[in-house]
Amino acid sequence: MLMSFSRPQWAVEFAVTVTAILFALSARAKPAPPYESLIESLDRIPITLEVEALLDAANARAQQARALPNPSVSVETENVYGRAPFFGYDAAESTLTLSQPLELWGQRGARIDAAQAEAKVAALRRDQTQWTVAGGLALIYSEAEAASLQCELAVEALELTKADANAVMLLIEEGREPSLRGIQANSEVEAARAAADEARANRDAAFARLTAAAMLVEPVTAIEPSLLNRSPDALFQGMDTPLTVQIAEAELEATTKSVSVERLRARPAVSVSLGVRRFQEYNTEAFTFGINVSLPLFDKNKGAISAAQAEQRAAAARLTTAKLQIQADRTAAQARLDASMTRIRAADNGVTSAEKAYQLARAGFDVGRISQLELRSIRSALISARNTAVNARLVRVRAEVELAGLDGRAPF
Structure with missing residues (x-):
């Protein structure tokens, strides 16, 4: 078993049977890879591949932002195939022009800064x-482990119920109990068998979820080593600036850069040209120079600037919200983790007490001092206490997962 509880001394008669069953199952079962091995291969998970691809795209856009605008080449011929004196091609004037757009006012630098800011956001989101x-x-792994352990406990509960039923049958044969008690005992056995079947189905479903989530080639049939019994690192200190706040800050920076880009786009677009003109009539050439400046009379990019400023305000609001919530969320998560550890200690003590109580109750039942109803109630308390101990450990894993997510780290 992944988590052991002390056994009553009287349980030796069926413990050998349970151990043989579990040993036969474990002999065929191949444990899942340890949790550390699973998180080392996160790069195979589709959602991880997606964010890696988005980061590659953002880095590629940042690289593309450094590219200079391409020049353009134009060829123009004038004064050809017209009326006199421009018959034919003899009076032609041909011009070859090379034009280069200029990024003035810091437009290129602003574009590069904005793309790099977006890449930073993509990296943090990754x-x-x-x-x-x-x-x-970690949560799916621990749920599979808990389901496996609860299945084992259900099998043990079935064996306990069978042992109690056999004891009832002996008392009936001795005439110390009415036949009705046997019917009740058999009903309890069937209910315990149904609970064991349900626990086994839940275990198989949890194993299937873990196999799919971890993208394992072979299906999971056992969990080893345990994650439920692992305590979080009490000495771990969260980062100075939580990851959620870092992302909000990076988004605000990116939107601020976008505002600068949009404002600079409203500036006139400037390009210069250099050309050579051929005068066919005089059989000679001459250079041409030119400059082209757009006039922002109608399109001043006001809508794009307003949109970028609105996105900037939204990012600032998200940052404020993140700063206000993150500390409260982390404090609450730490409190839940501390409470779960206290609950585990209480649950383990409850298991110990329930096992002692059941041992005494069974001994009292065998000598006729405890009724079947009392024995059943105490046995139910024992089964409930064992399952509570498992659930308490699962709650601790969930609290650690929540805290790790706020800290920006892997659990445990």
Whole structure:
């Protein structure tokens, strides 16, 4: 078992049977890779591949932003095939012109800064997604482990119920209990068998979810080593600036850069040209120079500037919200984690007490001092206490996953 509880001394008669069953299952079962191995291969998870691709795209746009605008070449011929004196091609004037747009007013630098800011946001989102996936994988891993452990506990509960039923049958044969008690005992056995079947189905479903989430080639049939029994690092300190705040700050910076880009786009577009003109009639050439400046009379890019400023305000609001919420969220998550550890200690103590109570109740039942109803109630308390201990550990994993997500790290 992945988490052990002390067994009552009287349970030796069926413990050997349970151990043999579990050993036979474990002999055929191939444990899932450890959690550390799974998070080391996060680059195979589709959502991780997606954010990596988005980061590559952002880096490519940042690289493209450094490119200079392409020059243009034009050829123009005048004074040909007209009326006299421009018959034919003899009076032609042909001009070859090379034009180059100029990025003035800091337009190129602003464009580069904006693209780099977007790439920074993409990198931080990639990190956040990786930690989120790692946390989700930890939760699925622990849920599969809990389902496996609860299946084992359900099998043990079935064996307990069978042992109690056999004891009832002996008392009936001795005439110390009415036949009705046997019917009740058999009903309890069937209910325990149904619960074991349900737990086994839940375990198989949890194993299937883990196999799919981790993209494993072979299906998971066992969990080893345990994640439920692992305690979080109490000495870990969260980063000075939480990842959520870092992303909000990067988004605000990117929107601020976008405002600068849009404002500079409203400036006149300037290009210069250099050309050579051929005078066919005089059989000679001459250079031409030119400059082209757009006049921003109708399109002053006001709509794009307003949109960029609105996005900037939205990013600033998100940053303020993140700063206000993150500390409260982290404090609450840490409190839930601390409470879960206290709950585990209480649950383990409850298991110990329930096992002692059941041991005494069973001994009392065998000598006729405890009724079947009392024995059933105490056995139910034992089964409930064991499952509560498993659930308490699962709650601790969930609290650690939540805290790790706020800190920007993998759980445990």
